[in-house]
Each structure stands twice: as structure tokens, then as C-alpha cells.
Amino acid sequence: MAYPGYFNPRAAASPYWNPYFETLPRAELDRLHLRRLQQLVRYAWTYSPFYRARLEAAGVQPEDIRSLADYKQRMPIIDKTDFLALQEERPHYGQTGAVPEEWIAHHCETSGTTGVPLRIPLTLYDTERYGEGWCYGWWAVGIRPGDSFYFAFNWGLFAGFWSAYWAVRRFGGKVVSGGGQSSEGHIRMIRRLRPTVLLATPTYVLYLAEVARGMGIDPASLGVRFIYTAGEPGPNAVPAMREQMERAWGARANELLGVAELHAYAPGCPTGEGVHVDESGAFAWVRDPATGREVAEGEVGETIVTSYANLAQPLLNYRTHDLVRPYYSCRCGRTGLFYQGVVLGRTDFMVCVRGTNVYQAAVENVLGRVEGLSSHYELVLTRERGLDQMTVRAEPQPDCPEAEYPALAARTARAIQETLKVRLAVTLVPPGTLPRYELKTRRIIDQRPKEIRYALERQ
Ligand SMILES: [Zn+2]
Structure with a gap:
């Protein structure tokens, strides 16, 4: 067995990274959460002036x-x-931090989209805990410590793939850092070093396959066995994307x-149908964004998350603005909260077109099934006569003749219209027109007046 000695064979054969936790019955998970949340509330109350003020304003004491x-x-x-307002007022972390600044081991920032x-x-403790979410997902699909992880990623302030780096260290795998270089450079490096796991945003995974083909290299010949994505809707959210990825790379995504x-709180379910919260x-x-009440199993709502992995800047009952469909069980056997289809949309980009709620992931799923279209598209939001409108701008496959565009x-x-019961305008643009991104792809171009966007974001 190629694994390091500290893995016993029984653990290596288990489908779970953490067999005890991943199959703990809901009632026991809930009991454990309550104890941990009570401690966390007391911690935040004691050490974070921000939380102390918010709890006092709400008339709530930790007990x-x-x-x-x-x-x-x-x-x-x-x-x-x-948080933004407070950090602006008093850099770096204002009243939101809960530890002295000299305890900080790593500074990240959101991508600021x-x-x-x-x-x-x-x-340092936070980075260890933060990274572990990935380990659950990797283990579930069959990645093992003998694997090597290629980071097709420019090491900036973006936390996402740093957390994957912390995770590889915890997992016992090998880090192969692609760093900031051209896409051709990445392909050459993958060909030379033969990593078995490719980590990147899903659109960049597809783009790298295009680049490899352009260099006369079949991406499936490069030896990548697993693709693991984050940052935007990926293979578990968009089945058409999974097909395209797995076919191109000959790998499991x-x-x-x-x-x-x-x-990194919800790693993928091995069925490929969603993700499980790392409890x-x-x-x-999950709550209804309109009423604030918890939604029933199987209903769509916004997921509200509390992290046990961030003691430097505690995040309790934190709005993600991600719309999900939760279930309490899954056929893979995991008991962690399951989000079918991953993220279905955003509360700030939930667009109501002629009375129908339109989610980005739903549109993307339909586009993925239309023969002749490529994976590149944008949704343009406008407001006309007081109503939200959405226009789809998409690129056809490069071999599609221009005369075919109208059809x-x-x-x-x-x-x-058949799938979503809503009529959207569709414009086709020549291949290569829409921008390509290495990190977060901007799929939604919101051209509605600012005040409306603001009101929706504050919902
Ligand atoms: Zn599952």
C-alpha cells in the first residue's frame, strides 16, 4: 500500500474521511451543534465588540x-x-476581529466582485480547520494521500484555493503549485509532472482543455484522474458541465x-448530485429570504451559516445569499445537510421575469443541453418599464456556421421556455467574444438601476 504509515488499512478502505462524523444521526448532530454554538456565542460576546453590540441591541444574552x-x-x-462598514472605519479588522492582530497567521480578502x-x-488554528472541508469531499470520490494536487491558480489574496492548499497538507497529499503563468504553461507543466488531481474553477478547467487541444495535446492523455472545482457552479450543479469536463479530461469531476x-463548508457528494455541509x-x-422562517426539507431558501473555523473573525448566523434546496438524508449514506444541485441562485440575483423566479443555475442547465452551444454565456439583467428582463448572450461551438445562428x-x-416556463431573449455572439476568467467568471451582467440592485441585496 502506497499510503503513509499513519493510515491504517481499514481507514483507507472506508468511503468516509471521518466515518464517525459523516454518519452521525441528525439528533446527535443537533445536540453537538447546540453545545458548540452556545460556546461560540459566549466567545463572540466576550471577545468581539461587534457581536457584543449586536447581541445587546437585540436584547439577547449568551445564556x-x-x-x-x-x-x-x-x-x-x-x-x-x-463587516465592510466597520472594516472601512477602522482598518484592518475594526470591531469585527476577536483576537489581537499579532495572532493573525494569514490575511485573505474576498475577490471584491x-x-x-x-x-x-x-x-493558524483557523487555517487548519478551514481547510478540512475539502478532505471530506476528496476522500469521498476516491482521492487518497498518494495523489498529487495541481493548483492551476494564481496565489493571491483569494481564500478559496489557499484553503485547498491547507487541506492538501492535512490530507497528506502532494502539492504541485502551478502558480501564475500562461494557460499553455499550465498544460506543459501538467504534461511534465503528471499530477493526478486538478484544482481550478470549473470554467478554467474547460478552458484549459481548449488550450491543450489548441496545442495539439489531448487533455485526456495527461494523466489527470480527478477534477475538483470551486468558486462557481461546477459539475454537481450543472450536469452538462460534468459531462463535458469528464469527457475532455477522462477524469472524475x-x-x-x-x-x-x-x-470551505460544503464538499461534494460522491453521487455528484449536490454537496453536504461539513457539520x-x-x-x-436554510430560511425563506422573504419571511426569515426556516424552510421545510426540499424547499428553496437562503442558507445561513455559522463557521467553527474562524475564531479570528467569528461569523455567526451569516448570510451567504446562496439559494439552496436542503435535504436531511442522501443515498450516499452521509447525514450532513444535503443541498441538491448545490447553489440554485443568489438572493441578490433572484430575478423575477413575468412572475417566474429565474435562477442562474437553472438557465445554465438548459444551455448545457442545447446542441451547438459552447459553455460560454452571460445573463444580462435590465429593467424595462418597472419589470426585470433577462437576456441570454451565448457563444455557439466554434464549428457552427454563422448562417445557423438564428436557428x-x-x-x-x-x-x-419548455423547461423554465419563461420566455427569455437569446442573442448569439461569435466564439471568443465573451471574456474568459481564471478565477470567478462573471455570468451575470446587472444593468438595472443601482437603487434596485441595492434594495435586492439588502433583502
Ligand atoms: Zn450524499
Whole structure:
């Protein structure tokens, strides 16, 4: 056996990274969460002036949290905008930090796609805990410590793939750091070093395959056995993307759902149909964004997450703005909260077109099934006469003749209408027109007036 000696054979054969935790019955998980949340509330109250003020304003003392229901209803809901204002006021971490600044081992920031980046301080303990979410997902699909992980990633302030790096160290695998270089450079390096796991955003995984083919190299010949993505909807959210990825690379693909400032908190389910909350690292529940009440199993709502992995800047009952469909069980046997289809949309980009809620992931799924379209697309939001409108801009496959565009656009619009019951305008643009991104791909171009966007973000 090629594994390091500290892995016993029985553990190596298990489908679980943490057999005890991943199969713990809900009632026991809940009991454990309550104990941990009570401690965390007391910690935040004691060490973070921000939480002390918020709890006092809400008239809540730590000892008032006697049940999970108390926690969900009485603990104030925290939003990124609360933190941004305070950090701006008093850099670096203002009143949001809970440890002296000299304890910080790592400083990250959000990618700032919505404007000002949020500063993320992490202690050494936080980085260890933060990274572990990935290990659950990797182990579940059959990745083992003997594997080597290629990071097709420019090492900046973005927390996402740093957390994967911390995870590889914990997992016992080998880090192969691609660093910031051209896509051709990545392909050459992969060919030379033969890593077995490729870590990147899903769009970049597909783009690298395109680049390899352009160099006359079949990506499936490069020896990559697993693809693991994060940062945007990936193979578990968009089945068409999985097919494309797995076919191109001859590898098994899966994904992790994380929130940069929070935690890599929901690794992929091995069925490929969604993700499971890592209940050892986070507590998550799902609420109706309109009423604030917890949704029933199988209903769509916003997931609210508390991280056990961030003591430097505690995040309790934190809004993710991610819309998910939760289930309490899964056919893979894991008891961790399951989000079918990963993230279905964003509360800030939940667009109501002629009375129908339209989610980005749903549109992407339809586009993936239309023959002749490539994986590159954008959704343009506008507001006309007081109503939200969405236009799909998509690129056809490079070999599609221009004369075919109108027919392809009509087919796409029909597929959207049949599946989503909503009529969206579809515009096709020549291959190579839409921008390519190494990190977060901007799929939604919001051209609605600023005040409307702001109101939706504050929901
Ligand atoms: Zn599962």
C-alpha cells in the first residue's frame, strides 16, 4: 500500500474521511451543534465588540440560547455589509476581529466582485480547520494521500484555493503549485509532472482543455484522474458541465461549495448530485429570504451559516445569499445537510421575469443541453418599464456556421421556455467574444438601476 504509515488499512478502505462524523444521526448532530454554538456565542460576546453590540441591541444574552430554535431566531443575522462598514472605519479588522492582530497567521480578502473587498483574518488554528472541508469531499470520490494536487491558480489574496492548499497538507497529499503563468504553461507543466488531481474553477478547467487541444495535446492523455472545482457552479450543479469536463479530461469531476470569508463548508457528494455541509466545521440552516422562517426539507431558501473555523473573525448566523434546496438524508449514506444541485441562485440575483423566479443555475442547465452551444454565456439583467428582463448572450461551438445562428438562438429560447416556463431573449455572439476568467467568471451582467440592485441585496 502506497499510503503513509499513519493510515491504517481499514481507514483507507472506508468511503468516509471521518466515518464517525459523516454518519452521525441528525439528533446527535443537533445536540453537538447546540453545545458548540452556545460556546461560540459566549466567545463572540466576550471577545468581539461587534457581536457584543449586536447581541445587546437585540436584547439577547449568551445564556438565552437554550435550543437550536433559539439560536436561529434570536441570534442576529449577520451580513457582509455589516463587516465592510466597520472594516472601512477602522482598518484592518475594526470591531469585527476577536483576537489581537499579532495572532493573525494569514490575511485573505474576498475577490471584491461586488465592490469593496472584505478582509479575512485567520489564525493558524483557523487555517487548519478551514481547510478540512475539502478532505471530506476528496476522500469521498476516491482521492487518497498518494495523489498529487495541481493548483492551476494564481496565489493571491483569494481564500478559496489557499484553503485547498491547507487541506492538501492535512490530507497528506502532494502539492504541485502551478502558480501564475500562461494557460499553455499550465498544460506543459501538467504534461511534465503528471499530477493526478486538478484544482481550478470549473470554467478554467474547460478552458484549459481548449488550450491543450489548441496545442495539439489531448487533455485526456495527461494523466489527470480527478477534477475538483470551486468558486462557481461546477459539475454537481450543472450536469452538462460534468459531462463535458469528464469527457475532455477522462477524469472524475466533483466540486466544493464554500464562501471565502466563511469556510470551505460544503464538499461534494460522491453521487455528484449536490454537496453536504461539513457539520464538523460549520452549522447551516436554510430560511425563506422573504419571511426569515426556516424552510421545510426540499424547499428553496437562503442558507445561513455559522463557521467553527474562524475564531479570528467569528461569523455567526451569516448570510451567504446562496439559494439552496436542503435535504436531511442522501443515498450516499452521509447525514450532513444535503443541498441538491448545490447553489440554485443568489438572493441578490433572484430575478423575477413575468412572475417566474429565474435562477442562474437553472438557465445554465438548459444551455448545457442545447446542441451547438459552447459553455460560454452571460445573463444580462435590465429593467424595462418597472419589470426585470433577462437576456441570454451565448457563444455557439466554434464549428457552427454563422448562417445557423438564428436557428440556434430560436432553439435555445424554445428549450428555456419548455423547461423554465419563461420566455427569455437569446442573442448569439461569435466564439471568443465573451471574456474568459481564471478565477470567478462573471455570468451575470446587472444593468438595472443601482437603487434596485441595492434594495435586492439588502433583502
Ligand atoms: Zn450524499
